[in-house]
Amino acid sequence: MKYGRLFAPLDLGFMRLPNRIVMGSMHTGLEDRARNYPKLAAYFAARARGGAGLLVSGGIAPNRAGWGFPFAGKLSSPGEVARHQLVTQAVHSEGGKICMQILHTGRYAYHPFPVAPSAIRAPINRYKPRGLSSDGVRDQIADFVNCARLAQDAGYDGVEIMGSEGYFINEFLAPRTNNRTDEWGGSLENRARLALEIVRQTRAAVGPDFIIIFRISGLDLVEGGGTGAEVEWLASQMEGAGATMLNTGIGWHEARIPTIAGAVPRGAFGWVSARIKAATRLPVIATNRFNSPDGAEAMLEKGDADLVSMARPLLADPDLPRKSAEGRENEINTCIACNQGCLDKVFEGKRATCLVNPRAAYETELLIEPVKPAKRIAVVGAGPAGLACATTLAERGHRVTLFERAHEIGGQFRYAREVPGKEDFHDTLRYFARRIELTGVELRLNTTAESAQLAADGFDAFVIASGVSARVPDIPGIDHPRVITYPELLSGVKQAGESVAIVGAGGIGFDVATFLTHDADADYFEEWGIDRTLTNRGGLVPPKRVTSRRRVYLLQRKPGKLGATLGKTTGWIHRSALKARGVVMRNGVNYQRIDDAGLHLTTEAGAELLAVEHVIICAGQESVKGLASELASSGKPVHVIGGALLAAELDAERAIREGVTLAATL
Ligand SMILES: Cc1cc2nc3c(=O)[nH]c(=O)nc-3n(C[C@H](O)[C@H](O)[C@H](O)COP(=O)(O)O)c2cc1C
Numbered sequence: 001m002k003y004g005r006l007f008a009p010l011d012l013g014f015m016r017l018p019n020r021i022v023m024g025s026m027h028t029g030l031e032d033r034a035r036n037y038p039k040l041a042a043y044f045a046a047r048a049r050g051g052a053g054l055l056v057s058g059g060i061a062p063n064r065a066g067w068g069f070p071f072a073g074k075l076s077s078p079g080e081v082a083r084h085q086l087v088t089q090a091v092h093s094e095g096g097k098i099c100m101q102i103l104h105t106g107r108y109a110y111h112p113f114p115v116a117p118s119a120i121r122a123p124i125n126r127y128k129p130r131g132l133s134s135d136g137v138r139d140q141i142a143d144f145v146n147c148a149r150l151a152q153d154a155g156y157d158g159v160e161i162m163g164s165e166g167y168f169i170n171e172f173l174a175p176r177t178n179n180r181t182d183e184w185g186g187s188l189e190n191r192a193r194l195a196l197e198i199v200r201q202t203r204a205a206v207g208p209d210f211i212i213i214f215r216i217s218g219l220d221l222v223e224g225g226g227t228g229a230e231v232e233w234l235a236s237q238m239e240g241a242g243a244t245m246l247n248t249g250i251g252w253h254e255a256r257i258p259t260i261a262g263a264v265p266r267g268a269f270g271w272v273s274a275r276i277k278a279a280t281r282l283p284v285i286a287t288n289r290f291n292s293p294d295g296a297e298a299m300l301e302k303g304d305a306d307l308v309s310m311a312r313p314l315l316a317d318p319d320l321p322r323k324s325a326e327g328r329e330n331e332i333n334t335c336i337a338c339n340q341g342c343l344d345k346v347f348e349g350k351r352a353t354c355l356v357n358p359r360a361a362y363e364t365e366l367l368i369e370p371v372k373p374a375k376r377i378a379v380v381g382a383g384p385a386g387l388a389c390a391t392t393l394a395e396r397g398h399r400v401t402l403f404e405r406a407h408e409i410g411g412q413f414r415y416a417r418e419v420p421g422k423e424d425f426h427d428t429l430r431y432f433a434r435r436i437e438l439t440g441v442e443l444r445l446n447t448t449a450e451s452a453q454l455a456a457d458g459f460d461a462f463v464i465a466s467g468v469s470a471r472v473p474d475i476p477g478i479d480h481p482r483v484i485t486y487p488e489l490l491s492g493v494k495q496a497g498e499s500v501a502i503v504g505a506g507g508i509g510f511d512v513a514t515f516l517t518h519d520a521d522a523d524y525f526e527e528w529g530i531d532r533t534l535t536n537r538g539g540l541v542p543p544k545r546v547t548s549r550r551r552v553y554l555l556q557r558k559p560g561k562l563g564a565t566l567g568k569t570t571g572w573i574h575r576s577a578l579k580a581r582g583v584v585m586r587n588g589v590n591y592q593r594i595d596d597a598g599l600h601l602t603t604e605a606g607a608e609l610l611a612v613e614h615v616i617i618c619a620g621q622e623s624v625k626g627l628a629s630e631l632a633s634s635g636k637p638v639h640v641i642g643g644a645l646l647a648a649e650l651d652a653e654r655a656i657r658e659g660v661t662l663a664a665t666l
């Protein structure tokens with residue numbers, strides 16, 4: 001078998017896991033309301049059916065103080081057990097296993113009564129925590145233990161105790177957040193006492209045949225965080241305390257270093273798990289950016305971990321394990337680390353889902369059911385919206401013809417995949433290409449769909465997904481040879497010189513700036529200042545600035561912060577990376593003209609010339625939907641989706657969701 005190590009069972013003594021794939025913990029938002037547990041159960045059942053060896057729930061608070069925000073998911077009283085039974089029964093009936101994560105948010109709690117080791121406010125929270133008394137600490141431990149017992153009553157196969165990412169337990173471990181002078185602060189033994197007591201007392205309460213995973217912070221990435229030696233010591237103590245396995249945690253939420261975004265190389269933190277593994281006999285789970293079975297298998301092959309966690313990759317494709325086991329890895333819908341559908345949603349207080357899989361966490365609402373009788377449907381445009389719609393229609397049994405003007409599928413994704421940090425977009429197109437084959441969509445490339453021909457061809461319905469074209473702003477000199485559009489640049493039709501002005505600082509402007517300033521030899525760890533020796537507290541070293549040789553101006557007409565529309569969890573990464581590379585960001589500019597001298601602007605300070613070799617136009621898009629009106633008289637239903645419907649911002653999440661949602665109803 002190709003993935004022999006990934007699909008080797010793991011014997012825990014009292015339980016056998018069928019393989020080494022763990023679905024990592026993800027808060028979806030469904031955990032927070034009792035009425036949503038049937039949806040949560042269906043969500044987990046799909047992942048159990050997909051073959052993951054072990055699932056871990058999103059974080060559940062052990063008490064009110066540990067809530068992420070008011071009325072977040074909590075398990076502290078017997079009355080809250082029944083809803084969890086829906087989840088455990090659904091998973092078990094699919095032959096799966098599931099642990100519930102106990103997450104106490106400590107000083108990250110976004111409500112007015114957080115508790116923490118010391119009264120030190122987190123830079124990302126406006127609420128200051130109350131420092132706990134010694135008895136108060138013991139009360140919190142009792143709440144963890146009570147929560148684990150209730151999880152056992154609910155039928156979970158175990159619990160994961162969340163000890164990383166800067167939450168409550170991690171806050172005791174790090175001098176940054178713990179300046180206590182009692183038995184819970186000071187020496188490492190004292191700072192680690194909470195973590196070990198929680199595991200020890202939980203084990204005593206749940207008995208031997210129940211999984212206890214401790215998620216240990218291998219790399220804090222904040223000043224005053226732990227050192228490698230401290231992490232190793234804690235790892236070495238966990239077996240004695242009664243843990244079954246250790247999972248790896250990477251980076252506090254307040255860290256200013258990306259740890260899960262596209263800028264992070266696949267499997268970048270395997271070495272952190274390897275250090276933990278060397279310090280313990282317990283099985284260790286590696287994490288972050290393992291989005292393919294090949295990467296996971298390679299990790300196990302090196303002997304650096306015993307299991308591999310895949311969180312977002314199983315949002316994107318619940319069937320990833322099964323497809324891998326059956327040698328169908330080219331059918332995997334790969335997580336592209338965009339955070340747009342999942343983490344950004346959580347931070348906006350919405351339900352998490354997935355950009356490439358809009359059914360994630362909507363399993364009971366977005367149903368893909370077989371149709372009878374089948375219709376003949378024409379889909380025009382093979383960008384994300386058209387691809388999602390055509391393949392879902394065909395999966396349901398419709399006969400679908402997909403027209404694409406270009407010589408290949410992908411639409412705007414063909415440009416996006418060229419941007420450093422978006423290489424995973426290649427996989428989305430590989431997935432759709434394979435799905436076209438599997439579902440039997442008839443793909444006509446290099447074909448401009450004409451309304452007369454379409455109307456004459458006897459289709460029962462039309463879906464217009466013809467996407468967008470780059471908007472050309474009305475600037476005098478816009479036809480000057482030094483002007484390049486973003487599709488021309490990213491497709492390699494034209495190259496930019498050593499000095500460049502980018503007109504437009506939306507998502508594409510930032511992508512183009514990243515493309516133009518990227519240094520292929522730059523090392524992610526050096527660029528962001530990660531101490532791979534783990535000698536320094538928090539694993540930090542001064543970042544090595546990789547200033548770009550190219551002079552790049554990123555410009556926007558509007559006043560206000562550049563990149564304000566970028567994703568909540570990724571915008572800061574783009575801004576700080578570009579700043580470090582020396583990109584000059586300017587707002588409130590008026591474009592006057594482009595000529596042989598360069599780009600002429602006016603700002604509040606007066607007139608200015610940017611003497612640049614090239615001006616790249618990233619000034620938004622316009623919908624391409626002429627066919628929709630031409631087909632209106634055909635007497636057949638015409639549906640418009642994706643960029644063709646609305647080109648306000650390039651939004652692949654909306655495009656794919658509209659494609660699948662429409663296909664589910666036709
Ligand atoms: C939407 C979302 C919610 C998350 N919620 C939790 C959580 O409740 N507890 C936790 O330990 N980690 C949480 N994480 C972090 C994941 O467990 C995981 O460490 C991270 O996504 C990186 O792994 P991946 O690349 O396999 O997704 C969350 C991640 C996402 C994307």
Ligand code: SF4
Binds near residue numbers: 338341343355357
């Ligand atoms: S939304 Fe993006 S990051 Fe999140 S699971 Fe889907 S593809 Fe991955």
